[in-house]
Amino acid sequence: MKENRNEYFEKYNNRTHLLGRVFTVIVLVLLVGAPFLIGAVLGASPDLGAVGRGFLSVGLIWTISSVVEFLIYTPMLGAGGSYLAFITGNLINMKIPCAVNARDMAGVKTGTPENEIVSTLSIATSSLVTIVVLALGVLLLQPLKGFLQSPALQPAFSNVVPALFGAMAYKYFRGNMKIAIAPLLLMSILFMLVPSLTGSTSMMIIPSGALAIGISYLIYRKQK
Amino acid sequence: MSVIATLNSLPLYLICGAIIAFVAVICLVFMVRAYRAGVKMGMDEKVLKRVMTSSATFSVLPAVGILLGVIALSGSLGLPWPWLRLSVIGALHYEAQVAQGAAEHAGIGGLSPESMTVSAFTTIALLMSICIMWGMVLSVLFNRGYLKKIGIKNPEETALNKKSGFGDMAMSAMFIGLVSAYIGSYIGSFVSSEGLFTFKGDFLPLIVVLVSGLVMAIFVYLSEKKKKAWVDNFSVAASMLVGMTAAVLINLL
Structure with missing residues (x-):
């Protein structure tokens, strides 16, 4: 039975990688091809020189950020989850917390086959909900536009990420204050002393995460 | 027809809508496969359903926030392209920054409906796609090897109660x-x-x-x-x- 289960999971995982790669390549071709297709339809092709210059100035930082995101989030999400998450985007503000929340609720551990299943289910569901909400929103945009763009509601939508991190912080910090206190203090002091860093917060995840992992490793070694 | 009206025309909705529909199919394929695999591996169906319910409720509010990003960008890029960008691969904090930078390099100074041209739009759209595609490229090239290297463990080593x-x-x-x-x-x-x-x-x-x-x-x-x-x-x-x-x-x- 266990052998069957192992074999089954291995086959499932191999197929996930195959499907993930094929689908990702197709989506890549569609995304890069779409501006050319639109250009052909509208009679104005992209200016490749401007694209090259633009990439050198605004694109490189996002390329580095993509490498960091790939290295950090792929192990968190597993194979199926990470293929989907990189196709559908919105990682930090939606997919990662969503998958972590689902993992905790299901009581599974990172790196296990169960986490692979839960993470894939969670990100697929989250992506579909986003697609449906956006499609409905675009469809109903005219009547919704006034309501959603009303100035009174703007502070709510400008604070989606703080609202998310407040809720997640309570969940994660309360049982792990020994791990959380140092990165939280360090980041607060750093941002107070160099406020311009707020424009590169996603890059500051690296030292903050490294410090948290370092402390958790010391605690892990002590417990062993 | 104004540039923004052109960018909101039916062909753009069809192109962008078709790509989004394809991505929705990918999500459905992965979802059904994962659910079936979970059941076959002996996971509790109630837990799998709770994961889906929780993930769905979890995502509604951030999705509404993302919709606001679509609305915000639609003033200068039309509705279909921001709809595609934020449904697929994009991220709220990324799109506006890159679109602004791309508009400067496309020679229209910045994102604004008054200065937008169709040529500038296609240039901006291509740069937005190229700048953010690297996570997907890395996934295609290294996902399998990277996960193998850091150690996705064998099922027998990683039972739920271990x-x-x-x-x-x-x-x-x-x-x-x-x-x-x-x-x-x-x-x-x-x-x-x-x-x-x-x-x-x-x-x-x-x-x-x-x-x-x-x-x-x-x-x-x-x-x-x-x-x-x-x-x-x-x-x-x-x-x-x-x-x-x-x-x-x-x-x-």
């Missing part, structure tokens, strides 16, 4: 680091964004963090002390909603 190793602890720590960086940025922004230690910056994100954290504490109390586990399905989304409502109310004061 004590976890450092990997699980490290991932939680990484998430703590991520949350710390963002909360640190809100604190730093409040304290020093208008001059070092002037305490005149935007305090709203900090209030929202505190309110949503407090509401989450109530949900955890209900779940753990009062044994109402069902609230877990809505705890994050509801905490966010209350936190965001607090932002609206404080702004009205």
Whole structure:
């Protein structure tokens, strides 16, 4: 039975990688091809020189950020989850917390086959909900536009990420204050002393995460 | 026809809508495969359904936030392209920044409906796609090898009841680091964004963090002390909603 289960999971995982790669390549071709297709339809092709210059100035930082995101989030999400998450985007503000929340609720551990299943289910569901909400929103945009763009509601939508991190912080910090206190203090002091860093917060995840992992490793070694 | 009307025309809706529909099919394929695999591997179907319910409720509010990003960009890029960008691969914080930078390099100075041309639009659209595609490229090239190297374990080593190793602890720590960086940025922004230690910056994100954290504490109390586990399905989304409502109310004061 266990052998069957192992074999089954291995086959499932191999197929996930195959499907993930094929689908990702197709989506890549569609995304890069779409501006050319639109250009052909509208009679104005992209200016490749401007694209090259633009990439050198605004694109490189996002390329580095993509490498960091790939290295950090792929192990968190597993194979199926990470293929989907990189196709559908919105990682930090939606997919990662969503998958972590689902993992905790299901009581599974990172790196296990169960986490692979839960993470894939969670990100697929989250992506579909986003697609449906956006499609409905675009469809109903005219009547919704006034309501959603009303100035009174703007502070709510400008604070989606703080609202998310407040809720997640309570969940994660309360049982792990020994791990959380140092990165939280360090980041607060750093941002107070160099406020311009707020424009590169996603890059500051690296030292903050490294410090948290370092402390958790010391605690892990002590417990062993 | 104005440029924005051209960018809102039927062919663009068809092109963008078709790509989004294809991505929706990919999500459905992965979802059905994962569900079936979970059942075959002996996972509790109730847990699998709860994962889906919780993930769906969790995603509604951020998705509405993303929709606002679509609306914000639609003024200068039309509706179909931002709809595609934020449904597939994009990220709220990324799109506006890159679109603005791309518009400068496309020779129209910046994102604005008045200066937009069709040629500038296709240039901006291509640069937006190229700048953010690297996560997908890395996934195609290295996902399998990377996961293998860091050790996706064999099923027999990782049964649900087996004590976890450092990997699980490290991932939680990484998430703590991520949350710390963002909360640190809100604190730093409040304290020093208008001059070092002037305490005149935007305090709203900090209030929202505190309110949503407090509401989450109530949900955890209900779940753990009062044994109402069902609230877990809505705890994050509801905490966010209350936190965001607090932002609206404080702004009205």
